[in-house]
Amino acid sequence: MNGQAIFIKELTKKYDDVTVVNTVNLSIAKGEIFGLLGPNGAGKTTLLMMLSTLVKPSSGDAFIKDYSIKSQPGKVRSSIGMVFQDPSSDELLSGYENLKLHALMYDVPYKAIDNRIDSVLSLVDLMNRKNDQVKKYSGGMRRRLEIARGLLHEPEVLFLDEPTLGLDPQTREHIWEYIESLAKKTGMTIVVTTHYMEEAQNLCDRVAIIDNGKIIALDTPENLCHQVEGDTIALQGKNLRIEDIKKLDFIKGIETDGDRIILKVVNSGKNLQQILKTVGDIDFIEVHSPDLNDVFLTYTGKQMREGEGGLMEHLRTLTSANHNK
Ligand SMILES: Nc1ncnc2c1ncn2[C@@H]1O[C@H](COP(=O)(O)OP(=O)(O)O)[C@@H](O)[C@H]1O
Numbered sequence: 041m042n043g044q045a046i047f048i049k050e051l052t053k054k055y056d057d058v059t060v061v062n063t064v065n066l067s068i069a070k071g072e073i074f075g076l077l078g079p080n081g082a083g084k085t086t087l088l089m090m091l092s093t094l095v096k097p098s099s100g101d102a103f104i105k106d107y108s109i110k111s112q113p114g115k116v117r118s119s120i121g122m123v124f125q126d127p128s129s130d131e132l133l134s135g136y137e138n139l140k141l142h143a144l145m146y147d148v149p150y151k152a153i154d155n156r157i158d159s160v161l162s163l164v165d166l167m168n169r170k171n172d173q174v175k176k177y178s179g180g181m182r183r184r185l186e187i188a189r190g191l192l193h194e195p196e197v198l199f200l201d202e203p204t205l206g207l208d209p210q211t212r213e214h215i216w217e218y219i220e221s222l223a224k225k226t227g228m229t230i231v232v233t234t235h236y237m238e239e240a241q242n243l244c245d246r247v248a249i250i251d252n253g254k255i256i257a258l259d260t261p262e263n264l265c266h267q268v269e270g271d272t273i274a275l276q277g278k279n280l281r282i283e284d285i286k287k288l289d290f291i292k293g294i295e296t297d298g299d300r301i302i303l304k305v306v307n308s309g310k311n312l313q314q315i316l317k318t319v320g321d322i323d324f325i326e327v328h329s330p331d332l333n334d335v336f337l338t339y340t341g342k343q344m345r346e347g348e349g350g351l352m353e354h355l356r357t358l359t360s361a362n363h364n365k
């Protein structure tokens with residue numbers, strides 16, 4: 041299908057009369073790191089579960105390397121690796137034992153198993169912990185082990201459902217580095233779901249923003265951010281020369297927010313000097329360039345961040361904080 045790794049056509053999932061994935065159309069190129077970004081409940085996991093043949097679509101179809109998820113699920117399964125949102129390794133087994141069990145389930149040729157295990161453990165930098173029980177692993181190490189497990193049968197497409205959910209920011213960045221180096225080393229197509237904006241922005245070549253089961257925007261992170269109108273600069277001070285500011289041609293709007301003046305500015309980096317010269321003495325300044333949260337806000341009228349910090353996620357962060365040493 042024109043070199044596309046994944047081609048999704050009118051894919052829909054309904055539970056009773058609730059549509060949780062709504063006529064999604066999408067194609068993803070070979071070797072792309074593609075992000076599905078959206079708040080909790082947007083339908084990201086359901087979409088991945090359909091693509092990995094674990095949930096049946098209500099209508100529509102999707103093709104992984106030209107194999108239909110509906111009529112060729114076996115072929116699809118051997119082409120993909122899946123790393124689930126919730127941890128699913130056996131804590132009492134070692135990293136090696138977990139991987140061996142999985143290799144046997146996936147019919148990796150018996151003689152190749154040990155070599156394969158060593159190679160995926162090296163990819164995620166866990167060779168030196170191969171024989172340790174998983175319960176002694178940190179949160180980040182467990183995620184890496186699960187990524188290694190998803191790679192065992194050498195899939196061409198890897199699905200990662202919220203790969204850094206509940207991990208602390210530093211461990212999160214490490215996982216991003218592993219995913220990026222994996223993409224480089226293997227040329228694999230990687231689809232990541234996330235509700236973390238920074239993850240989509242830093243990691244992904246292209247991002248689809250998804251809300252209520254629908255794709256509402258799709259582009260590179262840079263282009264998505266450019267769709268949102270200009271930068272904003274918040275200022276506070278006495279006797280600010282607002283009338284003079286209004287005359288500058290790169291000022292596109294002025295609002296007040298309590299004691300603060302909010303300027304809408306074209307290219308704040310270039311024009312900041314001029315603004316400071318014109319406005320007089322200030323006590324406070326804050327410059328903000330659009331990010332994916334602003335894109336989400338523009339399209340949906342609500343903040344994406346509101347979806348974050350649910351109780352489950354808070355608990356996960358607390359639990360994994362103990363491991364992240
Ligand atoms: N098996 C199911 N039965 C009924 N509703 C479900 C089922 N699985 C998911 N849903 C609902 O579908 C919506 C999307 O869920 P999900 O795909 O898990 O979203 P996300 O991964 O983006 O947080 C949610 O409202 C969820 O409650």
Ligand SMILES: [Mg+2]
Pocket residue numbers: 084085086125201202
């Ligand atoms: Mg999910």
